[in-house]
Amino acid sequence: MSKITFPIGGVHPADSKFAANCPIEVLPLPQVVYVSMAQHLGAPAKPVVEVGAEVKAGQVIAEPGGFISAFVHSPVSGTVKSIGPRKDLAGNNMTHIEITVQGDEWAEGIDLSDTLVTEIPQDRAFILERIQKNGVVGLGGATFPTHVKLNPAPGSKAECLIINGAECEPFLTSDYRIMLESPRQIVIGAAIMRKVLGDCPCVIGIEDNKPEAIKTMQAANAELGYDGIQIRIMKKKYPQGGEKQLIAAVMGREVGSGALPISVGAVVQNVATALAVYDAVQKNKPLVTNTLTITGDCLPQSAMHNYLFRIGMPLSYIAEYAGGVPEKAAKLISGGPMMGKAIANLDACTVKGSSSILYLSEAATRRKPQQNCIRCGRCADACPMGLEPFLLNRLYKAGDVEALEQNAAQDCIECGCCLYSCPSYIPLLDNIRMAKGQVMGVIRNRNKK
Amino acid sequence: MDRLLVSPSPHVHAKDSTSRIMGDVCIALLPAIVVSVLFYGWAELLVLAVGAVSCVAFEWAITKFLFKEEGRFCGASALVTGLLLAMNLPVTTPWWVVLIGSLFAIGVVKMSFGGLGQNVFNPAIAARVFLLISFPTYMTDWTVTPGFIHATDAVSGATLLGRYAEGGMQAVEGLDYLQTFFYNIGGSAGEISALALLAGFVYLLCRKVVKPWITLSIFATVALISFIFNLADPATYTGPLFNLLTGGLVLGACFMATDYVTSPMSNWGGVVYGVGIGFIVMMIRYFGAYPEGVSFAILIMNMAVPFLNKWFHQKKYGRK
Numbered sequence: 001m002s003k004i005t006f007p008i009g010g011v012h013p014a015d016s017k018f019a020a021n022c023p024i025e026v027l028p029l030p031q032v033v034y035v036s037m038a039q040h041l042g043a044p045a046k047p048v049v050e051v052g053a054e055v056k057a058g059q060v061i062a063e064p065g066g067f068i069s070a071f072v073h074s075p076v077s078g079t080v081k082s083i084g085p086r087k088d089l090a091g092n093n094m095t096h097i098e099i100t101v102q103g104d105e106w107a108e109g110i111d112l113s114d115t116l117v118t119e120i121p122q123d124r125a126f127i128l129e130r131i132q133k134n135g136v137v138g139l140g141g142a143t144f145p146t147h148v149k150l151n152p153a154p155g156s157k158a159e160c161l162i163i164n165g166a167e168c169e170p171f172l173t174s175d176y177r178i179m180l181e182s183p184r185q186i187v188i189g190a191a192i193m194r195k196v197l198g199d200c201p202c203v204i205g206i207e208d209n210k211p212e213a214i215k216t217m218q219a220a221n222a223e224l225g226y227d228g229i230q231i232r233i234m235k236k237k238y239p240q241g242g243e244k245q246l247i248a249a250v251m252g253r254e255v256g257s258g259a260l261p262i263s264v265g266a267v268v269q270n271v272a273t274a275l276a277v278y279d280a281v282q283k284n285k286p287l288v289t290n291t292l293t294i295t296g297d298c299l300p301q302s303a304m305h306n307y308l309f310r311i312g313m314p315l316s317y318i319a320e321y322a323g324g325v326p327e328k329a330a331k332l333i334s335g336g337p338m339m340g341k342a343i344a345n346l347d348a349c350t351v352k353g354s355s356s357i358l359y360l361s362e363a364a365t366r367r368k369p370q371q372n373c374i375r376c377g378r379c380a381d382a383c384p385m386g387l388e389p390f391l392l393n394r395l396y397k398a399g400d401v402e403a404l405e406q407n408a409a410q411d412c413i414e415c416g417c418c419l420y421s422c423p424s425y426i427p428l429l430d431n432i433r434m435a436k437g438q439v440m441g442v443i444r445n446r447n448k449k
Numbered sequence: 450m451d452r453l454l455v456s457p458s459p460h461v462h463a464k465d466s467t468s469r470i471m472g473d474v475c476i477a478l479l480p481a482i483v484v485s486v487l488f489y490g491w492a493e494l495l496v497l498a499v500g501a502v503s504c505v506a507f508e509w510a511i512t513k514f515l516f517k518e519e520g521r522f523c524g525a526s527a528l529v530t531g532l533l534l535a536m537n538l539p540v541t542t543p544w545w546v547v548l549i550g551s552l553f554a555i556g557v558v559k560m561s562f563g564g565l566g567q568n569v570f571n572p573a574i575a576a577r578v579f580l581l582i583s584f585p586t587y588m589t590d591w592t593v594t595p596g597f598i599h600a601t602d603a604v605s606g607a608t609l610l611g612r613y614a615e616g617g618m619q620a621v622e623g624l625d626y627l628q629t630f631f632y633n634i635g636g637s638a639g640e641i642s643a644l645a646l647l648a649g650f651v652y653l654l655c656r657k658v659v660k661p662w663i664t665l666s667i668f669a670t671v672a673l674i675s676f677i678f679n680l681a682d683p684a685t686y687t688g689p690l691f692n693l694l695t696g697g698l699v700l701g702a703c704f705m706a707t708d709y710v711t712s713p714m715s716n717w718g719g720v721v722y723g724v725g726i727g728f729i730v731m732m733i734r735y736f737g738a739y740p741e742g743v744s745f746a747i748l749i750m751n752m753a754v755p756f757l758n759k760w761f762h763q764k765k766y767g768r769k
Contacts, residue, residue: 115656331454337461342453365460372566376709386765416459423465
């Protein structure tokens with residue numbers, strides 16, 4: 001079958017998947033963890049434990065704070081030492097539950113064995129409840145609560161479940177490693193989500209720069225033999241893993257401005273989410289672990305790692321365990337180099353959606369001085385939403401919010417392709433982010449009236 | 450790691466830069482430059498050198514002493530302007546005329562609008578037209594100087610388009626088109642070899658510096674119009690091959706009309722822009738007072754670019 005990709009824009013940054021051949025290692029437990037109440041999109045969770053309480057790993061410690069919110073479980077066994085504000089990855093103050101680790105005892109009812117459970121539950125409500133109660137959120141970046149996404153509003157019907165195995169961000173290898181090491185669990189997770197969505201067809205998309213993952217996943221899919229799941233090979237292009245781009249690549253459909261993917265019959269989930277769904281439904285295991293990559297351009301090969309971490313682990317603890325912060329690191333990033341967040345220090349702690357600690361050298365990451373726009377149009381060619389960043393940049397500087405809306409500044413997905421490709425190093429995305437904020441504000445105000 | 454950088458994403462950048470793009474254009478001009486020096490000798494080298502050096506010098510001086518912002522100096526961009534201007538001039542152009550052309554191109558057409566990226570008109574072409582109007586004698590003297598592989602004495606002659614404008618179809622009968630494609634003596638440096646220019650253009654396409662749409666639509670329009678006129682009245686109107694291979698069409702279509710700053714941003718805008726240029730070129734060649742119209746055509750269409758940018762946009766995702 002031919003390779004697929006999205007039709008508009010896109011760029012080809014260097015792969016830099018240096019940690020691809022590092023098997024996933026389990027991180028030992030730290031002495032203390034700090035569990036954030038905002039590990040998901042939507043309302044922060046509300047703590048349901050008191051200071052001094054004894055908790056076990058996998059026990060609920062916070063409940064959803066709204067419809068779009070998620071349960072949070074204790075990642076470790078130990079004692080709740082404090083509940084209070086602490087800086088999260090974005091540098092905002094957020095309530096964290098501090099737990100002193102004692103032993104590693106898990107709550108009852110959780111299957112910690114390695115036995116593969118291949119039988120798919122038939123009861124839709126049971127599956128959704130397990131996913132919700134075990135705090136599963138989307139692990140592709142947005143951390144949207146999975147049970148909400150898998151339960152489309154009445155009237156809308158899922159026509160295709162897309163499982164994102166693109167991992168289009170350079171450097172990151174955690175999705176690649178789980179596809180190699182837990183392919184059957186991912187396929188079962190996909191089969192479960194397919195069941196919830198009314199047996200709609202499912203496509204697992206993997207980019208052609210990961211031939212091993214394609215082979216392994218195809219073998220696992222053939223071995224398990226579920227109906228309606230196929231693996232599609234995608235031509236490597238960033239941002240293939242963007243929800244809207246995946247839908248265009250796989251289904252040939254475009255989601256309208258401001259609309260949800262379900263409006264064109266699409267539901268997109270990440271491979272890591274599929275694995276979490278498997279754990280939640282088949283093993284009744286809450287989402288308290290995930291995989292992250294330690295990588296960068298200024299690390300020796302021996303210092304690259306893929307780790308299975310527990311949520312709430314301080315980044316400094318992980319970095320220390322991995323061998324410390326390299327001398328030459330000029331920027332620390334949580335996430336990939338295209339969309340990840342630069343962090344000022346390692347004080348923050350891992351959350352469900354953590355995917356990496358990326359160290360970039362000054363040469364790789366420092367922005368060069370800005371020059372005049374030469375109107376080469378590379379930004380417009382690169383934009384996967386078909387926007388004209390040079391124009392939005394100019395309109396933003398002119399303060400013309402009306403024209404910004406007409407030219408669809410609000411459709412920007414902040415993938416970074418424009419700034420990445422600008423030969424004059426104009427901070428296009430910086431300005432378009434601000435412009436997008438202004439336009440969104442205007443739209444919100446209008447809708448209120 | 451005592452001082453960490455913190456900035457919004459993306460954290461990496463493509464290896465492209467403005468200087469590298471302009472450098473690629475200079476490399477693409479090399480085949481045509483080499484050919485012109487081989488055919489026209491030291492005199493051509495002098496014109497090219499004066500154009501190139503003076504444009505870079507004016508750009509540097511203006512950014513340093515008038516703008517007082519040396520960071521805005523982009524030597525490679527000025528070099529492209531200088532080379533293109535020189536390639537548009539007769540080989541016999543006195544050095545001080547070239548100098549005036551450079552000052553007009555950089556000082557008036559480019560810098561007075563705000564410098565790199567801000568000019569409305571293509572600086573090299575605007576300067577050529579300025580010189581053509583100011584110094585018509587120098588600018589239409591098509592004396593050929595002795596070259597290195599073309600060792601005749603200096604001969605004065607008219608360009609093919611000039612001969613056609615003067616004497617009609619009889620004056621250009623029996624032309625060997627294959628030879629004209631490889632080289633054609635008479636005219637400015639940029640008119641000698643279509644092959645050398647196209648080789649450079651293919652390099653630009655491979656390096657993804659330019660897109661082919663503007664160039665192709667100019668060629669197609671010129672070919673179509675001359676095909677129709679030639680079919681209707683072969684005794685009066687020259688045909689497509691003649692019009693594609695003569696004059697500054699290849700240079701203009703490949704290197705001047707494709708200038709980022711003065712051409713439309715969108716592909717469809719580029720197509721319309723190219724059709725406009727092709728149409729105006731043919732109208733001037735057939736009916737105009739000047740034998741050649743590529744420069745005028747590009748300048749006129751430069752003025753249409755803001756409108757084309759307003760009317761033509763890329764296809765947006767999820768929108769009609």
